Amino acid sequence: xxxxxxxxxxxxxxxxxxxxxxxxxxxxxxxxxxxxxxxxxxxxxxxxxxxxxxxxxxxxxxxxxxxxxxxxxxxxxxxxxxxxxxxxxxxxxxxxxxxxxxxxxxxxxxxxxxxxxxxxxxxxxxxxxxxxxxxxxxxxx
Amino acid sequence: xxxxxxxxxxxxxxxxxxxxxxxxxxxxxxxxxxxxxxxxxxxxxxxxxxxxxxxxxxxxxxxxxxxxxxxxxxxxxxxxxxxxxxxxxxxxxxxxxxxxxxxxxxxxxxxxxxxxxxxxxxxxxxxxxxxxxxxxxxxxxxxxxxxxxx
Numbered sequence: 001x002x003x004x005x006x007x008x009x010x011x012x013x014x015x016x017x018x019x020x021x022x023x024x025x026x027x028x029x030x031x032x033x034x035x036x037x038x039x040x041x042x043x044x045x046x047x048x049x050x051x052x053x054x055x056x057x058x059x060x061x062x063x064x065x066x067x068x069x070x071x072x073x074x075x076x077x078x079x080x081x082x083x084x085x086x087x088x089x090x091x092x093x094x095x096x097x098x099x100x101x102x103x104x105x106x107x108x109x110x111x112x113x114x115x116x117x118x119x120x121x122x123x124x125x126x127x128x129x130x131x132x133x134x135x136x137x138x139x140x141x
Numbered sequence: 142x143x144x145x146x147x148x149x150x151x152x153x154x155x156x157x158x159x160x161x162x163x164x165x166x167x168x169x170x171x172x173x174x175x176x177x178x179x180x181x182x183x184x185x186x187x188x189x190x191x192x193x194x195x196x197x198x199x200x201x202x203x204x205x206x207x208x209x210x211x212x213x214x215x216x217x218x219x220x221x222x223x224x225x226x227x228x229x230x231x232x233x234x235x236x237x238x239x240x241x242x243x244x245x246x247x248x249x250x251x252x253x254x255x256x257x258x259x260x261x262x263x264x265x266x267x268x269x270x271x272x273x274x275x276x277x278x279x280x281x282x283x284x285x286x287x288x289x290x291x
Contacts (some may be wrong), residue, residue: 004203006171011204014164014176014252015211019219021157022150023251027226031145033281038145042154047255049158050165054260057166062261066173071200073173075261078248081268088247089254093273095239097280098232102251103244104178104208106237112212112221116228120237125186127241128179132187 003069015108021046024109026100026116033097165256172200177253179244181205187245247273 022028022042031040061073096102101109101120109117165176174197181201188198215221244250247269249258254273258266 003172004199006167007174007200007203008207010164010168010172010176011207011209012211012214013160013167013207014178014204015208016215017157017160017162017164019157019211019215020160021154023157026228028148030281031148033277034285035142035278036282036286037142039142040145040148042148042150045151045154046158046161047259049155050162050256051260053159053162054165054169054256057170058257058261061169061173067169067171069171071171071173073169074175075169076175076248076263076265079263079265081265085247085265085269086272088243088245089249089269089272090243090247090276091239092243092247092250093276094280095236095241095243096251096273097236097277097284098239099228099236100226101236101240102178103182103240104250104252106240107178107182107205107208108212111209112216114221116226116233119230119233120240123234123237124241125182127238127243128183128186128245129190129241130238131183131242131245132190135187136191 003071006069014104015111017050018105018108021049023102024105024112029096029100029102029105033100161252161256162260165252165260168204169257172197174200174204175253175257176204177249177257178208179240179250180248180253183241183245243273 018024023046028040032043061075064073067073099120101117103124106117106121106124110121168174168176181204185201249266249269254266254269
């Protein structure tokens with residue numbers, strides 16, 4: 001019950017943060033990615049503010065096995081930097097630069113009824129579904 | 142490069158970023174989970190294809206519901222921050238597919254690799270972020286300054 005409520009609250013705060021920060025405005029995102037043009041550096045402040053608040057929490061989490069609500073703490077342990085990581089991330093960046101949406105803002109904007117975000121989010125979900133289908137095939141072989 | 146002072150919003154972006162950091166802090170300290178949007182959504186979608194008995198379905202689903210509720214809640218108090226943009230539908234579809242596939246193969250997006258990865262000092266996430274920031278900058282450069290699109 002408590003863990004359900006905390007997850008709901010975390011999601012809500014995350015979404016409000018995305019809206020306040022400007023991440024849900026594709027023209028602002030593209031203005032940030034346009035280094036060679038009339039550059040809007042605002043979104044660097046989003047990352048800075050988020051990391052400043054989250055860093056102590058992760059430092060705490062690394063020293064603990066169980067969360068404050070007694071859930072198991074799961075932190076990624078992988079350190080391998082391979083083609084899959086780099087090519088996947090590069091493909092993500094191209095999509096981000098084409099449309100101005102990354103996953104969180106796309107979902108929040110779609111929930112706000114913004115038509116462009118609905119189209120983008122549907123395509124994104126299709127991409128994720130395609131990924132899962134390729135993984136299933138690999139598991140069978 | 143020139144700085145676009147007319148659209149510069151350092152305080153709103155900083156406070157918005159701090160809320161995002163607070164949400165990530167709550168999810169790791171209370172639920173023990175990483176607040177990575179592509180991992181959460183992709184995980185829920187993948188769970189439909191190959192059910193994972195270890196999946197934190199309920200926690201992920203409730204986080205996602207909270208995220209989606211932010212939009213109507215915001216609208217009660219504030220004007221919607223989205224000006225209408227004329228992005229061609231083809232860019233939205235191709236962009237969405239690339240973001241969906243890329244974040245799943247790359248194991249994270251701006252939240253999972255960016256916010257959470259950098260906050261826990263992961264070199265792997267730093268490499269991923271260098272890739273998606275780099276290709277994002279390059280894509281906008283080509284679109285706006287080579288092809289001359291908007």
